[in-house]
Amino acid sequence: MSAEQPDMPELKIESGSGLQANVEPLQLGKRLREIRQSLGLTLEEAGKKTGLARSTLSKIENEQISPTFTAVQKLANGLQIDIPQLFAKPRSTMASGRRVLTKSGQGTPHPTSTYEHELLSTDLARKKMVPFKTRVRARSFDDFGDWVRHEGEEFLLVLEGELALYTEFYEPVAMVAGDSMYYDANMGHALVSLSEKDALVLWVVAR
Amino acid sequence: MSAEQPDMPELKIESGSGLQANVEPLQLGKRLREIRQSLGLTLEEAGKKTGLARSTLSKIENEQISPTFTAVQKLANGLQIDIPQLFAKPRSTMASGRRVLTKSGQGTPHPTSTYEHELLSTDLARKKMVPFKTRVRARSFDDFGDWVRHEGEEFLLVLEGELALYTEFYEPVAMVAGDSMYYDANMGHALVSLSEKDALVLWVVAR
DNA sequence: CAATAAATTAGCATATAGGAAATATTTCCC
DNA sequence: GGGAAATATTTCCTATATGCTAATTTATTG
Numbered sequence: 001m002s003a004e005q006p007d008m009p010e011l012k013i014e015s016g017s018g019l020q021a022n023v024e025p026l027q028l029g030k031r032l033r034e035i036r037q038s039l040g041l042t043l044e045e046a047g048k049k050t051g052l053a054r055s056t057l058s059k060i061e062n063e064q065i066s067p068t069f070t071a072v073q074k075l076a077n078g079l080q081i082d083i084p085q086l087f088a089k090p091r092s093t094m095a096s097g098r099r100v101l102t103k104s105g106q107g108t109p110h111p112t113s114t115y116e117h118e119l120l121s122t123d124l125a126r127k128k129m130v131p132f133k134t135r136v137r138a139r140s141f142d143d144f145g146d147w148v149r150h151e152g153e154e155f156l157l158v159l160e161g162e163l164a165l166y167t168e169f170y171e172p173v174a175m176v177a178g179d180s181m182y183y184d185a186n187m188g189h190a191l192v193s194l195s196e197k198d199a200l201v202l203w204v205v206a207r
Numbered sequence: 208m209s210a211e212q213p214d215m216p217e218l219k220i221e222s223g224s225g226l227q228a229n230v231e232p233l234q235l236g237k238r239l240r241e242i243r244q245s246l247g248l249t250l251e252e253a254g255k256k257t258g259l260a261r262s263t264l265s266k267i268e269n270e271q272i273s274p275t276f277t278a279v280q281k282l283a284n285g286l287q288i289d290i291p292q293l294f295a296k297p298r299s300t301m302a303s304g305r306r307v308l309t310k311s312g313q314g315t316p317h318p319t320s321t322y323e324h325e326l327l328s329t330d331l332a333r334k335k336m337v338p339f340k341t342r343v344r345a346r347s348f349d350d351f352g353d354w355v356r357h358e359g360e361e362f363l364l365v366l367e368g369e370l371a372l373y374t375e376f377y378e379p380v381a382m383v384a385g386d387s388m389y390y391d392a393n394m395g396h397a398l399v400s401l402s403e404k405d406a407l408v409l410w411v412v413a414r
Numbered sequence: 415c416a417a418t419a420a421a422t423t424a425g426c427a428t429a430t431a432g433g434a435a436a437t438a439t440t441t442c443c444c
Numbered sequence: 445g446g447g448a449a450a451t452a453t454t455t456c457c458t459a460t461a462t463g464c465t466a467a468t469t470t471a472t473t474g
Contacts, residue, residue: 028276042419042420042421043420043421043422044420044421052462052463053462053463053464054420054421054422054463055421055422055423055424055462055463055464055465056461056462056463058421058422058423059422059423059461059462061421062421062422064423065460065461065462066275066276066277066278066460066461067275067276067461067462068273068274068275068276068430068431068461068462069235069273069274069275069276069278069279070273071273071276071461071462072276100388100389100390102386102387102388102389104383104384104385104386120362120364120387120389128335128360128413129336129360129362129389129411129413131362131364131387131389131411153335153336155327155336155338155411157327157338157409159366176311177311178310178311179309179310179311180309180327180338181307181309182307182309182327182336182338183307202364202409204336204338204362204411206335206336206413249450249451249452250451250452250453251450251451251452259432259433260432260433260434261433261434261451261452261453262432262433262434262435262452262453262454262455263431263432263433264452265451265452265453265454266431266432266453266454267431268452269452269453271431271453271454272430272431272432273430273431274431274432275431275432275460275461278431278432
């Protein structure tokens with residue numbers, strides 16, 4: 001590869017990028033009730049298993065109180081539920097049979113100064129991957145701010161244009177349409193469009 | 208949408224996969240501090256972003272109090288963290304600094320009668336995702352055999368051509384370049400090229 | 415409808431979380 | 445090392461979650 005490393009801005013551990021799942025206004029209460037009932041438990045029984053009072057459970061389910069974190073843990077333990085499951089949207093308890101189609105350009109936009117993200121498949125709860133398309137602005141180099149760094153692994157495919165992928169510990173790499181990269185997202189990374197035009201890439205992030 | 212559904216094998220409802228994680232003795236406090244610091248935020252700043260008092264944050268981080276669920280939500284919102292991440296184990300030991308570049312057309316070929324797979328990023332061990340590009344032969348309809356079905360989730364992006372994605376429990380969907388689909392791979396699925404030409408798609412599978 | 419079970423609510427006591435300000439600790443510069 | 449500023453922790457007070465017991469309401473069921 002031939003990309004020459006330009007003058008990089010100094011590193012700074014920075015905000016983990018904007019690809020965070022939006023914290024929906026999830027209703028823990030509903031969710032809990034759903035789960036409890038699906039287990040065929042009465043409040044009484046659930047109370048025994050979790051060590052929480054019937055009344056407390058009731059109030060939690062009816063969103064009259066905001067349970068303590070320890071209470072949530074007791075719930076998770078007692079009812080054998082995976083915590084992330086509590087945060088998934090109410091919808092189907094079924095894991096099978098889920099699918100979400102996103103037509104071209106119909107994703108959820110999420111613009112930043114340098115990038116223009118389009119989140120794909122946003123409304124699917126507890127996915128293992130978060131896919132999105134990103135337009136990297138031409139000359140975004142100037143804006144090159146900080147490394148992006150977050151949990152998980154990332155797969156990147158260049159759809160259009162030419163760009164350079166900078167990654168901590170490595171030399172930057174020039175990439176053109178069709179090239180792809182797989183890397184650990186804990187490693188600082190950033191993209192810069194090399195050409196006059198914007199570049200288009202697909203990202204998939206997995207926790 | 209015009210694809211007619213061919214003679215499909217009989218359905219089978221699959222178990223929702225036992226994706227239960229045991230509730231570890233997670234230390235929310237440590238976890239939180241880790242995150243906050245990795246964002247380069249002081250308690251003060253974090254306080255502003257989350258709407259919680261410095262002192263409260265301090266106590267939470269030091270495990271002196273068990274935050275209210277609403278507090279946890281504020282945290283998640285303010286610091287842009289995905290709630291399940293709070294419950295994730297400390298952090299995958301290392302793996303930092305791994306990356307693999309695959310130039311266009313340089314992946315590992317893997318042809319079958321209907322598809323022509325090109326595996327990307329093959330030599331990276333224990334990845335969370337498996338990405339590959341696939342050429343779907345035109346008129347592959349004839350070969351339509353059985354559902355493909357496996358563990359995990361799948362993300363699909365159409366790069367070229369037109370095709371139909373058949374999935375169990377749903378009507379088939381016509382897709383063109385730029386369209387994407389996210390679905391549970393336990394659900395039977397199959398692709399058929401609708402046009403004269405081959406279609407090109409990108410898949411990413413996550414266990 | 416009656417009888418029973420389950421869920422919600424009420425009232426009160428207690429434990430504890432949350433906010434504001436004081437105090438302690440660390441960091442940094444001279 | 446000695447401030448001074450920044451950051452973190454602790455204190456104190458108020459707000460609220462939790463547990464009990466019991467009463468009331470709302471399903472279930474025969």
